[in-house]
Each structure stands twice: as structure tokens, then as C-alpha cells.
Amino acid sequence: MSETVTPARETGTNEAAVPRRAPGLPGLLNRSTLLRHLVLAVLAGVVLFLLTQQLDPFRNFQLATVAAYLCATAGLTLLVGMNGQLSLGHGALMAVGAYTVALTQNALADRGITGNQVLPLSLALGVLVTMAAGAVIGLAAARLRGPYLAGVTLAVAVAVPAATVTFDEVFNSEQGLSVAVEPPPLSLGLYFPNERWQAWVALTGALLTMLLLANLVRSRVGRNLRAVRDDEVAARLAGIHVGRTQVLAFVVSAASAGLGGGLLALLAQSVSPGAFSLTLSLFLLMAVVIGGLGSLSGAVWGAILLVALPDLTHDSAQLVSLPPAVAQRLEGNLPLAVFGLTLIVVMIAAPGGVQGLLRRIGARARRRAPAR
Amino acid sequence: MDRFVFLTFDGLSKGAVLAAFALALVLIWRAARIVNFAQGAMAVAAAYAGYSVTTATGSYWLGFGAALVGGLLIGMLVERAVMRFVDHSSPLSEVIVALGLVLVMQAVLGMIYGNEFLPAGTPFSRTALSVGDVPLLSRYDLFVFGAVLLVLLGLALLFTRTSVGLRMRASAFAPEVSRLLGVNVGGMLTLGWALASAVGALAAMLVIPTELGLHPHAMDLVFVSAFTAAVVGGLDSPPGAVVGGLAVGLILSYVSGYLGSDVTPMAVLVLLLAVLLVRPGGLFSSTVARQA
Numbered sequence: 001m002s003e004t005v006t007p008a009r010e011t012g013t014n015e016a017a018v019p020r021r022a023p024g025l026p027g028l029l030n031r032s033t034l035l036r037h038l039v040l041a042v043l044a045g046v047v048l049f050l051l052t053q054q055l056d057p058f059r060n061f062q063l064a065t066v067a068a069y070l071c072a073t074a075g076l077t078l079l080v081g082m083n084g085q086l087s088l089g090h091g092a093l094m095a096v097g098a099y100t101v102a103l104t105q106n107a108l109a110d111r112g113i114t115g116n117q118v119l120p121l122s123l124a125l126g127v128l129v130t131m132a133a134g135a136v137i138g139l140a141a142a143r144l145r146g147p148y149l150a151g152v153t154l155a156v157a158v159a160v161p162a163a164t165v166t167f168d169e170v171f172n173s174e175q176g177l178s179v180a181v182e183p184p185p186l187s188l189g190l191y192f193p194n195e196r197w198q199a200w201v202a203l204t205g206a207l208l209t210m211l212l213l214a215n216l217v218r219s220r221v222g223r224n225l226r227a228v229r230d231d232e233v234a235a236r237l238a239g240i241h242v243g244r245t246q247v248l249a250f251v252v253s254a255a256s257a258g259l260g261g262g263l264l265a266l267l268a269q270s271v272s273p274g275a276f277s278l279t280l281s282l283f284l285l286m287a288v289v290i291g292g293l294g295s296l297s298g299a300v301w302g303a304i305l306l307v308a309l310p311d312l313t314h315d316s317a318q319l320v321s322l323p324p325a326v327a328q329r330l331e332g333n334l335p336l337a338v339f340g341l342t343l344i345v346v347m348i349a350a351p352g353g354v355q356g357l358l359r360r361i362g363a364r365a366r367r368r369a370p371a372r
Numbered sequence: 373m374d375r376f377v378f379l380t381f382d383g384l385s386k387g388a389v390l391a392a393f394a395l396a397l398v399l400i401w402r403a404a405r406i407v408n409f410a411q412g413a414m415a416v417a418a419a420y421a422g423y424s425v426t427t428a429t430g431s432y433w434l435g436f437g438a439a440l441v442g443g444l445l446i447g448m449l450v451e452r453a454v455m456r457f458v459d460h461s462s463p464l465s466e467v468i469v470a471l472g473l474v475l476v477m478q479a480v481l482g483m484i485y486g487n488e489f490l491p492a493g494t495p496f497s498r499t500a501l502s503v504g505d506v507p508l509l510s511r512y513d514l515f516v517f518g519a520v521l522l523v524l525l526g527l528a529l530l531f532t533r534t535s536v537g538l539r540m541r542a543s544a545f546a547p548e549v550s551r552l553l554g555v556n557v558g559g560m561l562t563l564g565w566a567l568a569s570a571v572g573a574l575a576a577m578l579v580i581p582t583e584l585g586l587h588p589h590a591m592d593l594v595f596v597s598a599f600t601a602a603v604v605g606g607l608d609s610p611p612g613a614v615v616g617g618l619a620v621g622l623i624l625s626y627v628s629g630y631l632g633s634d635v636t637p638m639a640v641l642v643l644l645l646a647v648l649l650v651r652p653g654g655l656f657s658s659t660v661a662r663q664a
Binding site: 080084086088140143144145146147148150151152154155156158159162163165166278279282285286289329330332333334335336337339340341342343344347348351 | 406407409454457458459463464465467468469471472473474475476477478479480482483484486487589592593595596599600603632634635636637638640641644645648649652
């Protein structure tokens with residue numbers, strides 16, 4: 001899916017520099033960012049739709065999980081990579097979205113409200129509540145820099161799971177809540193695989209997020225974000241309201257994380273504080289760093305990694321026969337170690353991440369190829 | 373009233389540990405302008421080393437010593453092998469690398485020791501001694517105060533009275549000039565990390581027996597609280613870290629005593645936000661020019 005969902009290239013062609021061509025589809029695509037992104041999104045949607053037809057249920061579920069993570073990583077890369085605000089609390093923001101969706105779904109199911117409008121309604125509510133939470137944190141964050149902001153968001157990541165224990169009559173403490181999710185609509189057929197339906201729902205959310213974020217990044221707002229990241233004083237002199245821009249980045253980023261969390265809740269059909277621990281926040285950060293900070297395609301790589309790497313380490317651990325006690329200890333911890341190690345190596349050796357490497361390889365290949 | 377007195381002493385004892393841990397953060401911040409987000413994981417790793425030695429030899433004190441030496445070594449290793457190579461142009465990269473270290477260390481500890489709580493022993497009884505009818509302090513609390521006080525005095529002497537301390541301060545304030553004057557700036561940086569890590573290890577050894585026990589994540593909340601303490605004190609000031617540590621310890625003790633222990637993480641968040649929004653430089657900061 002990564003090849004198709006790459007709408008936001010930081011080093012993309014500058015519209016102004018493109019010579020005016022005769023009106024036609026290519027010329028129109030070059031001039032209109034929205035149209036170009038729309039075409040890409042539709043293409044990606046078609047390819048993914050065909051893909052979900054081919055994949056078995058387990059792979060479809062994994063694809064859906066990638067899509068849910070992608071919402072969060074795309075939002076996080078907007079915040080960290082493009083606005084320079086480090087958040088270690090995005091796992092907690094996902095928890096806000098997930099719990100909101102869970103509570104809404106259950107409340108609607110209790111009242112006997114069913115139908116196609118339930119899912120979009122609860123997801124939208126999840127996004128709205130997370131946006132509000134993001135606005136509160138963002139208001140504080142806009143006054144903080146570097147390690148201070150990291151410390152506050154770290155405290156958020158630790159406090160939110162604890163809040164589920166404090167208010168246990170609502171959130172049911174450590175056990176969490178199960179989420180009432182309706183089966184796929186009957187119009188799709190009686191034996192329609194649930195996983196494929198989940199993949200459709202999650203992918204729709206992810207494509208929508210990517211489309212909106214890609215447009216945002218290429219707009220004036222996106223340029224403001226980067227200007228604030230690079231030099232606050234210069235940005236202020238250019239008439240950009242620095243604080244407002246930072247809060248906006250946080251709110252947008254929180255909305256994406258909320259959607260991602262809500263989708264995860266729907267996929268797992270349950271929410272619990274353990275699923276949204278500090279480790280998840282660190283994983284998300286790691287994913288965007290390894291994928292390539294500040295590029296939405298890097299967020300795609302990161303989301304794929306988040307699902308693929310535990311799977312790969314699990315499979316490779318299966319290859320070596322180990323005593324069960326050792327295997328059990330390796331099970332959860334090996335991916336963590338691999339993630340952490342990759343994170344350190346990438347930060348030191350290849351700060352551009354996967355996307356940066358690909359871009360470099362692509363540039364080299366282009367130089368080698370004889371110019372036509 | 374009894375409860376209040378008890379919570380006060382309990383809070384001071386917790387605060388002493390937080391002060392030590394905050395001091396470790398301040399040491400690295402002063403030496404390298406890095407907030408070491410891996411401090412908690414490093415301290416836990418050292419505490420596990422101490423645990424191993426204690427279970428092998430049966431002696432608490434050998435384990436205690438091993439944890440401190442382990443802390444020194446871990447600090448050295450982290451600085452020499454990882455932090456030295458991090459690009460310092462953006463403050464984000466150091467934080468991110470430190471978080472990578474957290475993931476690696478917690479995972480490796482989980483692989484070796486398993487992800488369950490291991491019981492951690494204490495050298496002294498933890499039942500409170502009573503004055504009159506009021507339970508005040510346990511012998512263990514006294515040990516905590518003594519150990520932290522010793523470390524504070526030792527560090528104060530090191531930095532103000534010895535030539536190594538002078539060189540460490542010089543290389544932190546003006547690395548280029550110090551290098552010209554023949555100070556081994558890189559070595560001083562390593563020493564700073566080693567010292568800070570050992571102090572962190574001490575704090576972990578002191579605090580872990582009073583909580584649920586030894587666990588790869590045992591210091592997560594302690595780290596956040598100690599960070600809050602360091603911020604209250606202003607990140608740059610060792611006396612500030614001590615006062616901040618005691619203050620945060622007291623507040624958290626009252627919160628967990630009167631409202632329940634699961635409110636503590638939220639109280640830390642509120643406290644941290646309040647301090648940063650009201651007085652971002654901390655209570656002990658001097659006015660500095662804004663950099664951006």
C-alpha cells in the first residue's frame with residue numbers, strides 16, 4: 001500500500017516552478033494539489049479494495065491494524081516531524097479515542113440503536129473528544145520546549161492508564177471494557193468475512209486521514225508548521241502566530257490519534273489500559289522516527305513496521321527451538337529490544353529513516369540513469 | 373492528626389529518594405544539557421544486577437555495592453557507546469535515543485528476569501518506630517535519609533572542593549576553553565554520566581523495596597515524579613532538586629494517603645503542568661535570556 005499512498009513529498013515538485021502546460025489531465029494534476037491527492041487516494045483505495053479480496057482473514061486483520069496505526073503515526077509525524085513538538089503521550093490520546101468509541105458503541109447498543117450510522121457517529125465522537133484532550137495538552141505544550149514538553153507528555157502517558165483505575169465505575173479498571181460492534185451489514189451477504197469488513201472500515205479511516213493531512217501539509221497551514229519548527233523568531237516576524245500554530249498542530253495530531261485509537265478499539269472489540277501503556281506511546285514515536293520523521297509516507301512505513309516486526313520476530317523465534325520458559329520470555333520482549341535497537345541505530349546512522357534512505361537511493365539511481 | 377504526621381514522615385522519606393533521583397537528572401543536565409529519559413531504565417538495570425548478587429551471595433550489602441558499581445558502569449557505557457554519537461543539533465534526537473535505550477534495556481531485563489515482580493529485601497525493618505503512640509519513622513526510613521544525605525554531601529564536596537569536580541564544572545560550562553587548558557572534556561562527560569547513573573541506581577535500590585518490587589517498569593512513575601521534582605527545582609540547580617524532591621514526595625504522600633494511591637500519576641501530571649505553566653524555569657531559576 002505504501003507505493004500508492006505517498007501524496008506528501010517534502011521535496012516534491014514546486015508548483016510555481018512547473019512551466020505552464022497546455023490544459024489537460026497531467027497539467028491539471030500538477031496544478032491542483034487537492035485533485036492530485038484525490039486521484040492518489042482513489043487509486044490507493046481501489047488497489048487496497050482488490051487486495052482485501054485476495055488476502056486471508058488474518059492478513060486482512062493485520063492490514064486493518066496497520067491502517068489504525070497509520071492514523072496515529074501520520075498525526076504524530078505531523079506534530080514531531082513537521083512542527084518539532086515531541087509527544088510521548090500519543091498512546092494516551094489513542095486511549096482517549098478508544099474509550100470514547102467503546103463507551104459510545106456500548107451506550108448505543110444498550111438503547112437498541114443499530115444501523116449504518118452508528119460506526120461513523122461513535123468514531124466522530126472519539127475524534128472530537130480526543131481533539132478536546134489534545135487542545136488542553138496543546139495549550140500547555142505551546143509554552144514548553146524540548147525536554148520539558150517531552151516530560152509533560154510522558155506524564156500524560158503514565159497518568160491516562162491510571163485514570164481508568166481511579167474512575168473504575170466508568171472504565172472498569174484493568175479489565176477494561178468490551179466493545180459492542182455490529183457484524184458486517186447484511187447487504188454484503190450473509191457469510192461476508194468480518195475481517196474484510198474491519199479492513200474496509202479501518203482503511204477508509206486511514207485513507208481519509210492521509211488525504212486530509214496531505215492537503216494540510218501542502219497548504220499554508222503546513223508551511224506555517226514547518227516555519228515554526230525551523231525558526232520561531234523568524235516565523236513570528238513573518239506574521240505567524242507561533243502559539244496558535246503549535247496548538248493547532250497538537251489538535252490535528254490528537255484528532256488523528258483519536259481516530260486511530262477508536263479504530264483499534266473496534267478491531268480488538270475491547271479496550272483496556274494495558275493496550276495503551278507508555279510502551280505504545282514509545283512504539284508510535286519509534287515508528288515515525290524509523291519510517292522517516294516529517295514525511296507522511298514515512299508514517300506508512302512506520303505503521304507497517306509496528307505490525308510486521310512483532311510478527312517477524314515471533315516467526316524467527318519459532319525457527320530456533322527453545323525451552324518453553326525461555327520462549328515465553330522472548331515472546332513479548334524480543335520485538336521491544338529490536339525496536340529500541342533499530343531506533344537508536346536509525347537516529348545515529350540514518351536520521352531520515354526508511355523514507356530518507358529510499359529517497360537517497362532513488363536520487364542516486366536517477367543520477368546514474370543517462371539523462372534523456 | 374496521627375495520620376497527617378505519619379504521611380508527612382512517609383512523604384519526606386519518599387521525597388529523599390526522589391531528591392536523589394532528581395539530582396541524577398540534574399547532574400546529566402548540567403554536564404551535557406540532556407534530560408536523560410533513560411535514567412529510570414538504567415537505574416532498574418543496576419538494581420537487577422544488585423538483586424542477582426544478593427540472591428547469589430545472600431548478602432544485602434554485597435548486592436547494594438554491586439548495584440552502585442553497576443550504575444557507574446552502565447552510565448559509562450551509555451555515554452561512551454551511544455550518547456556520544458548522537459547528533460546534538462536538535463534536542464529531539466537525544467530524547468528519542470534515550471527512549472530507544474529504555475525500550476532495549478527494559479526488554480533485555482524482561483528476557484533475563486521475566487516480566488513479573490521480584491521481591492526486593494531491605495536491610496532494616498520497615499515497621500515504624502513509635503514516639504508515644506504515633507508511628508513516625510522506620511529504621512529503613514532512617515537508612516534512606518542517611519544514604520541520601522551522604523550522597524548529597526559527597527557530591528557537594530566533589531564539585532566544590534576537589535580538582536576533579538572543578539574540571540567537571542569547567543568542561544560543562546566552557547568545553548572549548550577547558551580543552552585548551554588541558555582538561556579531558558570527553559572523560560569528564562563520561563564521569564558525569566557514570567556518577568549520575570550511580571546516584572540513580574542508589575535511588576532505585578532505596579525506593580524499589582518500598583513499592584511493589586523489582587520489575588523492568590518499576591521506575592517509570594518514579595522517573596516522572598523525579599522529573600517533576602527536578603523541574604520544580606529548575607533542572608539546573610542541585611539544591612533545587614533536593615528541595616523539589618522533598619516537596620514532590622510530600623505532596624504525593626498526602627495525595628496517595630487521602631485520595632488513594634491510583635490518583636498519584638494524575639497528581640504528578642497536574643503538579644508538573646502547574647509548575648511549568650506558572651514558573652517554567654522552576655522555583656530556583658535565575659532569569660536567563662530566551663534562546664528562541
